[in-house]
Amino acid sequence: AQTVTQSQPEMSVQEAETVTLSCTYDTSESDYYLFWYKQPPSRQMILVIRQEAYKQQNATENRFSVNFQKAAKSFSLKISDSQLGDAAMYFCAYRSEQGAQKLVFGQGTRLTINP
Amino acid sequence: DSGVTQTPKHLITATGQRVTLRCSPRSGDLSVYWYQQSLDQGLQFLIQYYNGEERAKGNILERFSAQQFPDLHSELNLSSLELGDSALYFCASSVGGVGGEQFFGPGTRLTVL
Numbered sequence: 001a002q003t004v005t006q007s008q009p010e011m012s013v014q015e016a017e018t019v020t021l022s023c024t025y026d027t028s029e030s031d032y033y034l035f036w037y038k039q040p041p042s043r044q045m046i047l048v049i050r051q052e053a054y055k056q057q058n059a060t061e062n063r064f065s066v067n068f069q070k071a072a073k074s075f076s077l078k079i080s081d082s083q084l085g086d087a088a089m090y091f092c093a094y095r096s097e098q099g100a101q102k103l104v105f106g107q108g109t110r111l112t113i114n115p
Numbered sequence: 116d117s118g119v120t121q122t123p124k125h126l127i128t129a130t131g132q133r134v135t136l137r138c139s140p141r142s143g144d145l146s147v148y149w150y151q152q153s154l155d156q157g158l159q160f161l162i163q164y165y166n167g168e169e170r171a172k173g174n175i176l177e178r179f180s181a182q183q184f185p186d187l188h189s190e191l192n193l194s195s196l197e198l199g200d201s202a203l204y205f206c207a208s209s210v211g212g213v214g215g216e217q218f219f220g221p222g223t224r225l226t227v228l
Contacts, residue, residue, distance in 0.1 A: 013121055014226070035218075042221075043203060043222055043224075044117075044222075045205060045207075045219035045222075046219075047216060047217075047218075050216070058225065084142060085211075091158065099171075100163065100171035101146065101148075101163065101170075101171070101209070101211075101215070101217075102148065102160035102163060102171055102172070102173055103148075103150070103207075103217060104160070105158040105159075105161060106157075107157050108157070108158075
């Protein structure tokens with residue numbers, strides 16, 4: 001079974017600075033998807049960014065980018081120019097390409113933005 | 116707004132009772148997923164339906180059941196409720212293809228007293 005681990009329960013960053021959230025995963029599969037979801041105080045789950053395992057190029061969405069290291073099974077999220085609205089829980093998630101399409105989530109990292 | 120709707124937003128009930136949570140997927144999405152978010156278990160996959168058929172099962176208790184109706188809305192039934200069932204229950208939907216994104220509803224907050 002696949003597992004996802006986020007080793008940083010909490011992180012904080014100064015507004016306008018850059019922060020990196022860590023995620024590692026364990027799988028025997030070669031094809032899969034990785035995601036970062038944001039959960040603000042409203043509790044809504046919002047997709048931030050996705051990465052297909054077969055793509056070597058790291059995904060980027062505006063101020064959000066990932067560092068995908070397939071051999072190391074590492075998938076970190078970098079937030080540049082942090083804004084107060086980025087404050088939230090961030091969840092790393094794994095999904096197989098075949099079989100069940102369920103998302104397997106990490107424990108989450110609570111990100112605080114200091115003004 | 117993801118386009119996925121869930122009702123009710125909040126539900127408060129007593130131990131031993133039964134409740135039904137409802138989810139309407141985004142227009143055109145055939146797959147519905149149910150997830151449970153609790154303090155001790157985190158976010159866990161419960162069950163998936165695709166076009167009315169059960170597709171995958173996760174850590175869903177026998178006291179819990181779900182179904183997807185012909186109009187593609189889904190219901191999650193929780194019975195013989197225990198204090199530990201208090202959680203946020205999310206529904207997500209996707210088109211159902213291999214690369215389909217899952218879009219989450221706002222969740223139903225269940226409190227069992």
